[in-house]
Every structure is written in C-alpha cells, then in structure tokens.
Amino acid sequence: MQDSSRYAVGIDIGTTTVRCVVGHLDATTGTPTIVGVGEVINTGMRKGNVVNLNGPAQAIDDALGEAERMSGYEVNSATISINGSHILSTSTDGMVAVSAADHLVDHEDVVRLEEVATVGKVPANREILEVVPHSYRLDGQDNIKDPVGMTGTRLEINANVISAMVPQVGALHSTLDLAKVTPNGIIPSVVAAAKAVLSEQQLENGVAVIDMGGATTSIAVFEEGDLQYAAVIPVGSNNITNDLAIGLKTDPEVAEQVKLHHGSATPLTGSDKVSVKHAGETTEFDRDDINEIIEARLEEMFEAIGKELKKAGKHAKLPSGVVLTGGGAKLKHMVDYTKQTLGVAARVGGATGFGGVAEHIDEPQFATAAGLMLLDAQSDHHQNGGHKSGRGKSTANQAGGMLKRLLGRFKA
Ligand SMILES: Nc1ncnc2c1ncn2[C@@H]1O[C@H](COP(=O)(O)OP(=O)(O)OP(=O)(O)O)[C@@H](O)[C@H]1O
Numbered sequence: 001m002q003d004s005s006r007y008a009v010g011i012d013i014g015t016t017t018v019r020c021v022v023g024h025l026d027a028t029t030g031t032p033t034i035v036g037v038g039e040v041i042n043t044g045m046r047k048g049n050v051v052n053l054n055g056p057a058q059a060i061d062d063a064l065g066e067a068e069r070m071s072g073y074e075v076n077s078a079t080i081s082i083n084g085s086h087i088l089s090t091s092t093d094g095m096v097a098v099s100a101a102d103h104l105v106d107h108e109d110v111v112r113l114e115e116v117a118t119v120g121k122v123p124a125n126r127e128i129l130e131v132v133p134h135s136y137r138l139d140g141q142d143n144i145k146d147p148v149g150m151t152g153t154r155l156e157i158n159a160n161v162i163s164a165m166v167p168q169v170g171a172l173h174s175t176l177d178l179a180k181v182t183p184n185g186i187i188p189s190v191v192a193a194a195k196a197v198l199s200e201q202q203l204e205n206g207v208a209v210i211d212m213g214g215a216t217t218s219i220a221v222f223e224e225g226d227l228q229y230a231a232v233i234p235v236g237s238n239n240i241t242n243d244l245a246i247g248l249k250t251d252p253e254v255a256e257q258v259k260l261h262h263g264s265a266t267p268l269t270g271s272d273k274v275s276v277k278h279a280g281e282t283t284e285f286d287r288d289d290i291n292e293i294i295e296a297r298l299e300e301m302f303e304a305i306g307k308e309l310k311k312a313g314k315h316a317k318l319p320s321g322v323v324l325t326g327g328g329a330k331l332k333h334m335v336d337y338t339k340q341t342l343g344v345a346a347r348v349g350g351a352t353g354f355g356g357v358a359e360h361i362d363e364p365q366f367a368t369a370a371g372l373m374l375l376d377a378q379s380d381h382h383q384n385g386g387h388k389s390g391r392g393k394s395t396a397n398q399a400g401g402m403l404k405r406l407l408g409r410f411k412a
C-alpha cells in the first residue's frame, strides 16, 4: 500500500494550463524530491475562475494521470490554487480579554481573537482563506509575534485576512469533486508561487511577487516575514496575444507565435519585417507594429500593478525588489522593463533546488504548482499523519481556512 503521508501534491489550476507537482518526502528531513509532474492545457476557466466544471475537472484528471504514471503514486488529495480578481486582502484588528484566572494567554484566546478580528470585518458572501497575524499587543506592549504563554489581560491583534467569493470557491470545490481530489488547502496562486521562489531574507526585507499568468496578473507583497497584501488583476499575457491578433489582423494562433518569437517588453531592433510560420503558411509583420502593440498593453498592465503596490503601501520601498513568475514573465526583456517601470530590482523566479524529475520545475510557469506542493508538505494533513479518504470519496467545503497560519510557516 502506498504511504500517502510521504507524498505532497500541488495542483495549480491556471486559466490556460493545469500543472501538478508530486513530491516524495524524505522520511527523516521531510525534504521533497520531485517524483511526478503533469502539465495539461485547461478549458472552462475565465480570468482565473471556473466557469464550466467539466473543463478543469478533465484537465486535472489528465495532469494527475501524467504525474501518476511518472511517480507510480495515486493522488487522492492535494493543495490547490485559487485565482481571480475576487481575491481580497483586508487589514483588520480586534481585542479580547484573556480568559484564564492566572491571565496566561493560551491557544484558545488566540483563536477567539482571530474570530473577533474577522467576523463581520470581511464583506458578505466571502470565505476566509487565511488569517495572517502581523502582530499582537498585550496590555499595550506592541509587536509581539506569538503571545501564547505570556501573561496579561487585554490581547489585541493586527492581521491581514485573505478572502474569496463564496460562489467561486464553491465552483472550485465542485470541479475538484468531479476530478475526485480532496483539497488539503486552497491557496491564492501568487501566494503559492511566493513560497517557491522567495528566500527568508527577501520575505523579511520586503519583496513583491508578480505572477504573470495567461488571463490574470497577481501581486503579493511581503514584509517582516508576513504577507502584507495580495491582489489579482484580471488582465494577463493572453491579452497581449489578443491585442496582437486584432492589431496585426491575424489569427490568435499566429499572434501567439509572434509574441513568443518576436515579442519583447522593451522594443527589439533589427530588420523592419519579421515572419512567422504557422500551419504551413508564412506571414510577414512590421516589427514596429508588434513593438507598439505590446508596449501599449504592458503600459496598462504596469499602471494597474503600480496602483496595487501603492495600495499595499510599499511602492518603491521594496528592498528585495520584485520577483516575476508565470508564463508571461518569459516575454523577452520583461525584467528590464519591470526595473525601468517600477524602479526596483527585478528577476524571474523559479523553484530551484529540487532533486528528482524536476527538469522544467525551475521555469516561472511552474512556481505556483511547486509552491503548492511545498505548502501541501507543511499542511496539517501531513503534520497529522496522512490521508484518510481516497480519490472518489472527497468531501467538499473543508479547505477554506484549513491551512490556518500556513503563511506564518514561510519562516519555518
Ligand atoms: N516564452 C514566452 N514568452 C511570452 N509569453 C509566454 C511565453 N511562454 C508562455 N507565455 C505566456 O504565458 C501565459 C500562460 O502563463 P501561465 O501558464 O502562467 O498562465 P495560467 O496559470 O494558466 O493562467 P492564470 O494564472 O492567469 O490563471 C500565456 O499567455 C502564454 O502565451
């Protein structure tokens, strides 16, 4: 029988592609080795959201099939990504009286405090995915990271609550049910990507991850080791393709080839004309037209990114700069463009340092799936000794909030 507690699985349900990563955990250190990878084109998603249950369910099934054949491990449960502009980051605070007669703060006080800080503070029709405690204050003493075991009477919290719209979370659960996968946790895709590409030092210093997907661009800002802000913009690299298709009066398939082979974030120079071969036909385009179309779209996207960074209150104050993930980060000269536009350090991030069948894992489009696998390895589910239910016996509605404090474990 397979020992499921020794495997960790991440499934990134991206708008264009479903990717899954299976890690085998070392018995003593818990370090994962990649033993299975799956990558399948997705359908039935719009702007990060499930709009047709069967499309993503099929893609999940196929991607898991690939990974299962590679690893010989049958996947029953995994940590899953959620995406979409409905994902909301809300700053919140709250206060409770310490309940014990000896005024010793215990875990129950902290749970009660988190409830006080979240109930009624998050807009209606939202499910809380995560509460990220930034700091506690005990009888006026500030900046306490963990108050359990301390003595006092009045306990306060400052936290960030990440929430998602209930219908979108519900659709994701329904898709997972169809694919017979039990979610161990549901994590915003950019937060999972951050887990795979950021170092502890960067998290501490201040850094932003920008996940450039096909249909969305997501931002997560970290400082002092904690997630400070997250947001999803409903525009992605596919918009560049669509603009090229319209502007160059060509098919989206040809426009995609133009983007991949002749597209650049900063204008490329060279011959005036470029040609693309698709389905046996060669078409010629003006290089200036391509440069202009991409420039206009990126300008719009980065204006929106800049606005989100401003909302996070960290604009131009990111000592460790920004790390780009997602397939869109592979556009030529994206790093240079990001540096120029945002005025901070930038690099493309990928999950590195894994042994095993990890060939493409270090590419930016795999960051989310790799991060989800790492988070799965740290989930309560693994901490408590493994899976109970098999594929086909999944139960919905158990993921939201299950990975409480998981983000805190970035520091682990
Ligand atoms: N070499 C490349 N140059 C430019 N763009 C690229 C390159 N490779 C992939 N892309 C683009 O990356 C996008 C897909 O990225 P990714 O796989 O990260 O998206 P996704 O996770 O499916 O979508 P989302 O995160 O928005 O739900 C596509 O628009 C694709 O054209």
Ligand SMILES: [Mg+2]
Binding pocket: 014, 015, 189, 211, 213, 214, 326, 368
């Ligand atoms: Mg994605």
